[in-house]
Amino acid sequence: MSEAVPIQDPIRLHKALDAVWRTPPGVGRLSAVNHTIVGRRFIVTAFVFFGIGGLLAMLIRAQLATPRGVFLGPEIYNQVFTMHGTVMMFLFAIPLIEGVTFYLLPKMLGARDMAFPRLSAYGYWCYLFGGAILIVGMVLGVAPNAGWFMYTPLTSRPFTPGINSDLWLIGVTFVEISALSAAVEIIVSVLKLRAPGMSLDKMPLFAWYMLVTAFMMLFGFPPLIVGSVLLEVERAFGLPFFDPNRGGDPILWQHLFWLFGHPEVYIIFLPAAGVVSTILPVFARREIIGYLAIVVSIVALAFLSFGLWVHHMFTVGIPHLALAFFSAASTAVAIPTAVQIFAWIGTLFAGRPQLRLPMLYILGFFFIFVTGGLTGVMVAIVPFNWQVHDTHFVVAHLHYVLVGGFVFPMLAATHYWLPHFTGRVPRVSLGVAAFWLIFVGFNLTFLIMHATGLLGMTRRIYTYDPANGWEWLNLVSSIGSFVMAIGLALFTVDVALQIRFGRRPGRNPWRAGTLEWATGTPPPSYNFASIPVVDTRSPLKQSTGLAVALAQGRGYLGFVRDGRLETLGVEVTSGQVEQVVRLPGPTYLPLVSAVATAVFFLAVLFQVYVVAVIGFVATIGTLLLWTRGHGDHADRGAMPIGHGKYVPSHGESGSSPSQWAMWIALFGDATAFGSLAFGSLYLAIVAPNWPPPQLAQWNLLLSGSAAAGLVLAAIAAGRSVSPTVLPHAAKRKRWLFVTAGAHSMALAALVGMAFGVPAPTEHAYGAAALVVLCYVALHVALGAVFALYGLWRSRRGFVSLVRSSDLMIGRAWHAFTAAIGVVTLLLLHAMSWTASP
Amino acid sequence: MTSKQQGFLFMALGFGIWIAGFSLLYAVQATGCEFAWQQVRLLGSISSLHAALYGLFAAHMAGLLWLLAHCRRKLATTENGTSDAFLWRASACLTLAAIAALVWIGMALPLPSVCR
Amino acid sequence: MKGSVGSKRLGATWGTTWKRAKRFARAFAACALLTPLIACAGPLSTLEPAGPAARSIAALWWVMLAGATLLLGLVICLLALAFLRPAVARGVPPALWIVGGGLALPALVLTPLMVYALASGENLFQARAEGRTEVDVLARQWEWVFTYRSADGTVRRSNNVLHLTAGQPVLLRITSADVIHSFWVPRLAGKIDATPGHVTMLRLNADVPGRYRGVCAEFCGIAHRDMQMTVEAHGSEDETGRVIDGLPPAMPEDLVDAGGRP
Ligand code: HEM
Ligand SMILES: [Cu+2]
Numbered sequence A: 001m002s003e004a005v006p007i008q009d010p011i012r013l014h015k016a017l018d019a020v021w022r023t024p025p026g027v028g029r030l031s032a033v034n035h036t037i038v039g040r041r042f043i044v045t046a047f048v049f050f051g052i053g054g055l056l057a058m059l060i061r062a063q064l065a066t067p068r069g070v071f072l073g074p075e076i077y078n079q080v081f082t083m084h085g086t087v088m089m090f091l092f093a094i095p096l097i098e099g100v101t102f103y104l105l106p107k108m109l110g111a112r113d114m115a116f117p118r119l120s121a122y123g124y125w126c127y128l129f130g131g132a133i134l135i136v137g138m139v140l141g142v143a144p145n146a147g148w149f150m151y152t153p154l155t156s157r158p159f160t161p162g163i164n165s166d167l168w169l170i171g172v173t174f175v176e177i178s179a180l181s182a183a184v185e186i187i188v189s190v191l192k193l194r195a196p197g198m199s200l201d202k203m204p205l206f207a208w209y210m211l212v213t214a215f216m217m218l219f220g221f222p223p224l225i226v227g228s229v230l231l232e233v234e235r236a237f238g239l240p241f242f243d244p245n246r247g248g249d250p251i252l253w254q255h256l257f258w259l260f261g262h263p264e265v266y267i268i269f270l271p272a273a274g275v276v277s278t279i280l281p282v283f284a285r286r287e288i289i290g291y292l293a294i295v296v297s298i299v300a301l302a303f304l305s306f307g308l309w310v311h312h313m314f315t316v317g318i319p320h321l322a323l324a325f326f327s328a329a330s331t332a333v334a335i336p337t338a339v340q341i342f343a344w345i346g347t348l349f350a351g352r353p354q355l356r357l358p359m360l361y362i363l364g365f366f367f368i369f370v371t372g373g374l375t376g377v378m379v380a381i382v383p384f385n386w387q388v389h390d391t392h393f394v395v396a397h398l399h400y401v402l403v404g405g406f407v408f409p410m411l412a413a414t415h416y417w418l419p420h421f422t423g424r425v426p427r428v429s430l431g432v433a434a435f436w437l438i439f440v441g442f443n444l445t446f447l448i449m450h451a452t453g454l455l456g457m458t459r460r461i462y463t464y465d466p467a468n469g470w471e472w473l474n475l476v477s478s479i480g481s482f483v484m485a486i487g488l489a490l491f492t493v494d495v496a497l498q499i500r501f502g503r504r505p506g507r508n509p510w511r512a513g514t515l516e517w518a519t520g521t522p523p524p525s526y527n528f529a530s531i532p533v534v535d536t537r538s539p540l541k542q543s544t545g546l547a548v549a550l551a552q553g554r555g556y557l558g559f560v561r562d563g564r565l566e567t568l569g570v571e572v573t574s575g576q577v578e579q580v581v582r583l584p585g586p587t588y589l590p591l592v593s594a595v596a597t598a599v600f601f602l603a604v605l606f607q608v609y610v611v612a613v614i615g616f617v618a619t620i621g622t623l624l625l626w627t628r629g630h631g632d633h634a635d636r637g638a639m640p641i642g643h644g645k646y647v648p649s650h651g652e653s654g655s656s657p658s659q660w661a662m663w664i665a666l667f668g669d670a671t672a673f674g675s676l677a678f679g680s681l682y683l684a685i686v687a688p689n690w691p692p693p694q695l696a697q698w699n700l701l702l703s704g705s706a707a708a709g710l711v712l713a714a715i716a717a718g719r720s721v722s723p724t725v726l727p728h729a730a731k732r733k734r735w736l737f738v739t740a741g742a743h744s745m746a747l748a749a750l751v752g753m754a755f756g757v758p759a760p761t762e763h764a765y766g767a768a769a770l771v772v773l774c775y776v777a778l779h780v781a782l783g784a785v786f787a788l789y790g791l792w793r794s795r796r797g798f799v800s801l802v803r804s805s806d807l808m809i810g811r812a813w814h815a816f817t818a819a820i821g822v823v824t825l826l827l828l829h830a831m832s833w834t835a836s837p
Numbered sequence B: 001m002t003s004k005q006q007g008f009l010f011m012a013l014g015f016g017i018w019i020a021g022f023s024l025l026y027a028v029q030a031t032g033c034e035f036a037w038q039q040v041r042l043l044g045s046i047s048s049l050h051a052a053l054y055g056l057f058a059a060h061m062a063g064l065l066w067l068l069a070h071c072r073r074k075l076a077t078t079e080n081g082t083s084d085a086f087l088w089r090a091s092a093c094l095t096l097a098a099i100a101a102l103v104w105i106g107m108a109l110p111l112p113s114v115c116r
Numbered sequence C: 001m002k003g004s005v006g007s008k009r010l011g012a013t014w015g016t017t018w019k020r021a022k023r024f025a026r027a028f029a030a031c032a033l034l035t036p037l038i039a040c041a042g043p044l045s046t047l048e049p050a051g052p053a054a055r056s057i058a059a060l061w062w063v064m065l066a067g068a069t070l071l072l073g074l075v076i077c078l079l080a081l082a083f084l085r086p087a088v089a090r091g092v093p094p095a096l097w098i099v100g101g102g103l104a105l106p107a108l109v110l111t112p113l114m115v116y117a118l119a120s121g122e123n124l125f126q127a128r129a130e131g132r133t134e135v136d137v138l139a140r141q142w143e144w145v146f147t148y149r150s151a152d153g154t155v156r157r158s159n160n161v162l163h164l165t166a167g168q169p170v171l172l173r174i175t176s177a178d179v180i181h182s183f184w185v186p187r188l189a190g191k192i193d194a195t196p197g198h199v200t201m202l203r204l205n206a207d208v209p210g211r212y213r214g215v216c217a218e219f220c221g222i223a224h225r226d227m228q229m230t231v232e233a234h235g236s237e238d239e240t241g242r243v244i245d246g247l248p249p250a251m252p253e254d255l256v257d258a259g260g261r262p
């Protein structure tokens, strides 16, 4: 163990740090886990997908430019608009957010990386492979063709027999893994990996926005994943969840989809608003007003957005009282949105605003997004919605919100942070011309499209007759979209020129106050040569010499210890230093795991389920391999971090990032389970063609032993981490064995119960019961694996009274499994009860 | 959860109650219609379904009002300018907002078309 | 577009203010939407309503358009001022921006809108239950089948043409035989989905005799855009009766049946 001595010479310090943080060149790049690199990959890939989605949009507009267009036939058109929507929402917007966040967040928080660098890398590969599946499908002419919200029964086997819908379900679910892993990672990073002293109320607003957004992703994506799995199971094995003739209900899909789909819109908007809240004060040349009001309004917005989903279903035939709840909640979001808008306007008035290029895009954002918000209130009004739903009015509205509320801020962000990426600022700029082309083109396309919709043009039609009065409108829209496309092309050229020929201005060209500008530009692999103490919201405004001081190693951790990658972890609210977080360096493991996952998804796609099982086991196996070589064999106590301070390593802190990650991931898991339970009850209560022909006769012995096994496993796992047991290897071993054994018993009982489920392909009752049982059984099986894994870690000496992280994580899993298991058993009995005639 | 982290947790509680109330109102409305509770009359013209909905509304409102009082109490006893004070102030504002949001959706409750 | 409001319950004074507001709104809209390009007329236009439901919604639109234009104008003016004449509002305290602009302004706009929307929605919902005659509508890929039950128990059918009598509300019971479709006759009323396994209701009422076009609004597969229909509003009940009597009898598979639950 080398004693940590701060290195005062910037060059030597840089060399020492870079040696351990650097990503190897050549093929070694595939092992990159560093947030700067992974973030950049996400961003570049997302913009490539934006290009693809944009090309598809051009095809749509070319086809609709004139009545009776013959450019694309109906089949191709259906694939094109479905892929346009899917690419834009899942392969462009969400991944771009992830990329921007990975790149910026640690730098803004004063950390050297995200909390789980390998997880971000794994997420990136999942995104890339999942996106590739969709694009390859499109190139082969079998792209999904039922619209981006994939309504059943159109997407069920009888009406879409081909592989098209499977591609969507599997590709998108694969990509969603990256969204979920990013959600967990972002939450933990914001909560734990901040500069010392940065209490929650000193965080840059962007971090608040991302914290809230990540929570929304955590709760928003599981319903979609559950829905997709159910639909794929229906398509592959004939279990009827959405088939009304066999006790399923197509409306259930709509609930699950929009439970995700509405929050999705805010998941896309909030990070963009975070960008506005970051950039606008820089060009207003003063701090933002209403910090507290903004934090309050984003939290409110996040919750409200989970109470809106039925506004996409106003024409389904739901009673007025229910529609009115959702209509009211939908108009209510205008208020937290208005709070932010007026905070921004107030900031401009209070400052001395400067009209630089990023600011121009933000003005464009104001105009377009406010318009989209106003039409949003209109479509939230039930009777008006009955007229414009599924017309081009809604297409116009959604583009005003998405392009105004996301694309414009992202273009502003590109201009604003490009100097950070490249260290260069433009010599000459085409940016203003590009802006005006994009802005004018956009409004030309979509402003009049409101009228097209009001004149009765429904969406998703590949051609139309001349006599409807839509010809001029459509032609102008198409011309506008090409103007916009030219603008975007010019934008790309401008960016390329700046990357290649820009001049080097030195640090912090915009005179911003947030910490990311304290790193070198382009940023070094370790971000900060030493970690600052932060006691204000704009640290760079407070002390202009900060960047230099950090480079000279005058903050914390201005050295390399044991050749390890280290950053600091803090207490969640106060931001007091709490632990040294030791991070993993470059490794191929994320890529290996992602390949295993790809094997699983492709095997499911092509229905070779033996291979799918192998892929699944390989994924879990390689994920467990990630922990090899991590952790300590002996307690090492507090370590020096500089300035005479000592804190323990994360494994000994009792509050390690991985423990937080487990708890947070379980929230997502609980949401998935909740969606499944909701689906089952929904079918039992409202679906047509109930009661089922045959109810399950649950064997009380089986359900009893399942419950007993589950509870016993949870109790034993609890014992294994109690202070009397933890220090003794033999006692730990005993309780972990009991845990694994209890899980096996529960698993056997659950499998037994599954055999008692009446013909699952004949009625949704059996199908739902089977799926819920499988969900729990999977958790139990993994529980057994985790218990054995804990045993192995304990045997290898990674566990002690203070190094209990591994077992604590297991304990959380076992307790959660017991909880959902018991709820499932109750649910199964309740379903039989509501379903009995 | 240390006492420090409470203020942070409470930021989610107000709207947590709101979303629970909202979901329950919708769930009870749908379930009630399925089992025709709207036809069971209580006290003159109020159907049992409407009564259940009003009951839910009142229960969640009561929870929110208690929460508001609690947050304000905490705020009063926390030193001004600290991060704790910030979190309690945010919690109080969010609870207030949740109350407003519950009243706002409550506007729909008197509508007679419960089940069609 | 004729001027009267769908809901007469709002009282006379409200009625005149309402008309004035509407005239104002329409003038506004005329500039905003570049009228030379857009006449409001069209066979599928929601802005050329021919029945009470569509008319009350069109009125709602004009009011909301006026309100939205004002609010957008306000935001744009503020932004312009912030850059051109920042002095005018430099002294405004932050709390005033947040409370005045963020809370009070939207609350003032949304409250009357919400109350009005709930009232007008409720009227439309109540009206749904009041149709005189009932027609069953079965949607399937890719056509509309209308079935009429006459007093003598015979059931007749017409494909893609719905016969009704002008001025007399008809209650449609709508379902689907395969995927989800959506029944929409823009000049008469809003749309409602046709979902397999569920029956939805819609009241249709045409002011005057004539033909009104309708479409399937929910994407339903390859021939989605060809799934169109016409509503023929006849001058008198007798005439409608005669037309229906001349229709072919319905087949069993044309009848609406939506599984065990009501
Ligand atoms: C680049 C300029 C864009 C143009 C010209 C454009 C054009 C269109 C058009 C004409 C449609 C309607 C297709 C139809 O219903 O037949 C459409 C649908 C859609 N667009 Fe865009 N779009 C653009 C950018 C975007 C962006 C940036 C996003 C999201 C971030 C987006 C998301 C969607 C979605 C979700 C749909 C619905 C797809 C569906 O109906 O399944 N679009 N777009
Ligand atoms: Cu929505």
Ligand SMILES: [Cu+2]
Residues within 6 Å of the ligand: C142, C180, C181, C182, C216, C217, C218, C219, C220, C224, C227
């Ligand atoms: Cu159709």
